[in-house]
Amino acid sequence: MNKLPIVLKLEKKQLKTDIPDFCVGDTVRVHIRITEGSKERTQAFVGTVIARKGAGLSETFTLHRVAFGEGMERVFLLHSPRVAQIELVREGKVRRSKLYYLRGTKGKASKVKGRIVSRRKNARVTAPENTNVEPVVEKSDAATSQENTTEETKA
Numbered sequence: 841m842n843k844l845p846i847v848l849k850l851e852k853k854q855l856k857t858d859i860p861d862f863c864v865g866d867t868v869r870v871h872i873r874i875t876e877g878s879k880e881r882t883q884a885f886v887g888t889v890i891a892r893k894g895a896g897l898s899e900t901f902t903l904h905r906v907a908f909g910e911g912m913e914r915v916f917l918l919h920s921p922r923v924a925q926i927e928l929v930r931e932g933k934v935r936r937s938k939l940y941y942l943r944g945t946k947g948k949a950s951k952v953k954g955r956i957v958s959r960r961k962n963a964r965v966t967a968p969e970n971t972n973v974e975p976v977v978e979k980s981d982a983a984t985s986q987e988n989t990t991e992e993t994k995a
Contacts, residue, residue, distance in 0.1 A: 851897040856919050861960060864889050864939060865932030865952050868903065870916055871925040882924050885914060888932065888952055890939040904942050906950050911943060931955040 862868055866889050871882045887903030890913070894900055899918040904911065916923055932952035942950050 848896075854897055854919060858925075859918060860926055860928045862889060862926070862928050863931075863959070864892060864937055865934030866928060867930040867932065867952075868901075869927040869929050870903065870923060871927075872916075873922050873924050886929065887914070888939070888942065888950075890942055891937075904939070904950075906946050909946060911946065911950070913943070931958060 867886065868889055869884050869886045871884050874881055874883050885903060885905070887905035889901055890904045891902040892899070893902075897919050900915055901918060902913055902915050904913050906912075931954065933955045934952060939952070942952075
């Protein structure tokens with residue numbers, strides 16, 4: 841018997857569903873659960889995604905950040921229970937799948953251009969049409985009947 845369907849079924853239960861759609865080049869804030877003694881707290885790590893690897897439960901992404909003039913990288917498991925939340929801060933415009941060239945840079949050289957139009961279908965912002973026609977607001981039956989009763993009580 842093949843073990844692959846059984847393993848995939850077990851892994852499917854552990855996959856997270858609240859992960860935002862982010863790609864290489866995006867700036868991401870990752871909230872990590874840190875245990876210190878008996879206390880647990882969350883710490884945020886903000887950086888540029890320079891790589892995504894793997895698939896399924898073992899998918900990882902690498903964040904690069906320059907702090908105090910020193911470049912640092914951190915690799916996170918996408919579906920780890922230690923990762924409390926992932927927020928998309930800014931979308932980046934890149935043409936490569938791995939941004940390892942950012943490793944030796946600092947200052948303006950380590951920046952990624954921002955994306956003006958969002959990659960997501962629902963997040964696309966469209967400009968309103970330039971028309972001089974005023975919009976017509978239709979009142980519901982409940983609102984018109986309430987106005988009629990207030991006018992009758994005034995008379």
